[in-house]
Amino acid sequence: MEKLQKPKAIIVIFGATGDLAKRKLFPSIYRLYQSGKIGEEFAVVGVARRPWTNETFRENVKESVENSVSVNSDLTSFTSHFFYQPFDVSDHSSYHDLRSLLSDLDGRYQTEGNRIFYLAMAPEFFGIIANNLKEHGLKDTNGWTRLVIEKPFGHDLPSAQKLNDKIRAAFDEEQIYRIDHYLGKEMVQNIEVIRFANALFEHLWNNRFISNIQITSSESLGVEDRGNYYETSGALRDMVQNHMLQMVALLAMEPPIKLTTDEIRSEKIKVLRALRPIKENEVDSYFVRGQYTKGTINGKEVIGYREEPKVDPNSNTETFVAGKILIDNYRWAGVPFYIRTGKRMKEKSTKIVVEFKDIPMNLYFKKEADRVPNLLVIHIQPDEGITLHLNAKKAGVSSEATPIKLSYNNNGIDGMNTPEAYERLLYDCMLGDATNFTHWDEVALSWAFVDTISKVWSQTTANFPNYEAGSLGPKEADELLAKDGFHWWPI
Numbered sequence: 001m002e003k004l005q006k007p008k009a010i011i012v013i014f015g016a017t018g019d020l021a022k023r024k025l026f027p028s029i030y031r032l033y034q035s036g037k038i039g040e041e042f043a044v045v046g047v048a049r050r051p052w053t054n055e056t057f058r059e060n061v062k063e064s065v066e067n068s069v070s071v072n073s074d075l076t077s078f079t080s081h082f083f084y085q086p087f088d089v090s091d092h093s094s095y096h097d098l099r100s101l102l103s104d105l106d107g108r109y110q111t112e113g114n115r116i117f118y119l120a121m122a123p124e125f126f127g128i129i130a131n132n133l134k135e136h137g138l139k140d141t142n143g144w145t146r147l148v149i150e151k152p153f154g155h156d157l158p159s160a161q162k163l164n165d166k167i168r169a170a171f172d173e174e175q176i177y178r179i180d181h182y183l184g185k186e187m188v189q190n191i192e193v194i195r196f197a198n199a200l201f202e203h204l205w206n207n208r209f210i211s212n213i214q215i216t217s218s219e220s221l222g223v224e225d226r227g228n229y230y231e232t233s234g235a236l237r238d239m240v241q242n243h244m245l246q247m248v249a250l251l252a253m254e255p256p257i258k259l260t261t262d263e264i265r266s267e268k269i270k271v272l273r274a275l276r277p278i279k280e281n282e283v284d285s286y287f288v289r290g291q292y293t294k295g296t297i298n299g300k301e302v303i304g305y306r307e308e309p310k311v312d313p314n315s316n317t318e319t320f321v322a323g324k325i326l327i328d329n330y331r332w333a334g335v336p337f338y339i340r341t342g343k344r345m346k347e348k349s350t351k352i353v354v355e356f357k358d359i360p361m362n363l364y365f366k367k368e369a370d371r372v373p374n375l376l377v378i379h380i381q382p383d384e385g386i387t388l389h390l391n392a393k394k395a396g397v398s399s400e401a402t403p404i405k406l407s408y409n410n411n412g413i414d415g416m417n418t419p420e421a422y423e424r425l426l427y428d429c430m431l432g433d434a435t436n437f438t439h440w441d442e443v444a445l446s447w448a449f450v451d452t453i454s455k456v457w458s459q460t461t462a463n464f465p466n467y468e469a470g471s472l473g474p475k476e477a478d479e480l481l482a483k484d485g486f487h488w489w490p491i
Helices: 019-034 054-068 092-109 123-135 157-168 186-196 227-252 261-274 280-286 421-431 440-459 475-482
Strands: 009-014 042-048 082-086 115-119 145-149 176-178 210-218 287-290 295-297 300-302 320-325 337-342 349-356 375-381 385-393 401-409
Touching (some): 009 019, 009 092, 019 042, 019 054, 019 421, 042 092, 082 092, 115 123, 123 145, 157 440, 186 227, 186 375, 210 227, 227 261, 227 320, 227 337, 227 349, 261 440, 280 320, 280 440, 287 475, 320 475
Parallel strands (some): 009 042, 009 115, 042 082, 115 145
Antiparallel strands (some): 210 349, 349 375
């Protein structure tokens, strides 16, 4: 059995009083500690503007862990590894104080100078912080230094380029870990294994045998208290540019030569380079946008997007996107990849459906309409697993076929300890494995693809709102597939 590596490091969280730290980071660090993936040689330093003390911070961490994880022991020894420093990102003395705290903790916890700087705050501060970390010698240690960045990474290609230049002035590309939490999900990581470890699929994984692939990521929640952010981002920037295109890349990539970070990334980049660019006058033929109005979810009345707090009452921001993506390479020519994502849809679900082509002459289905194609469904959330839809003989004497399902559910015994996406990604970062983080080339190519769509949408007023909360999105999304002779498979 492979020996568990226990990396040593100090994790500095910028924006430690914010929502992300509380909801995701503290519970993830606790789970790593609880499962023995990190030992006692670690410390977490929270920095933010609030004038908190170590005690206030530890109390906050304790509360966050208790709210999200079943705790089976006293948290005191865990929270004793947490320290707080009030911080102003533009004040030089803050960095000076941080430097002396880190060198003190290095000695106390034998972390060998290994540091992760986690920027859990607004992107406008990324460049300032990165530059000051370099300027004040916080990178100069005997160990390794890594910078973790949350999305949004820019709001279009020029702003992403600008931001990248600022960060790259202080850190090398191999030190930068751009987080996309979708890449930390168990079943997203499983896409590669399903493909490359099964002859049954890999031999058929091309345009000869697959008719289309559908990726759906639907949410039943609205924008909640993120109206401000969402007004400037919309579903296209928030979901398509990163999560959706990353899943397209994993599904479409060629088998890598080796399972190393560079080789896997290189294959993903080739896919993103092969995306067929959409011209401005073609956007409406390939992409559909929507915005929810009031409706009913789980028997409860909910308000429309324009009634949400901090949202413009005449907002032109999309809360739903469906699109048809074509990949112009030898393997995928002619196979549409359909994506859809939206808020306030019928239910929360992320799912990939691979629809296989029918055989040339199907003797078992008398009528064309009764034919049921073979489907491979990868369930990413809430139920993790795989379902294969096949045809088998109908019971009795008839020679007709009926659809059956072969399912594997990951939420059973194996899934009891399925790590959360952030837990897995934090651990990968501590080990120095950047496979499931996005490289700058992937970010740039994704922006280049969506920017044309953004530009056209920002210049034209949409006919919003155009779908009810609790529905499956606007009817135009169904028409997008119908004109190719397909339909969305149920979520």
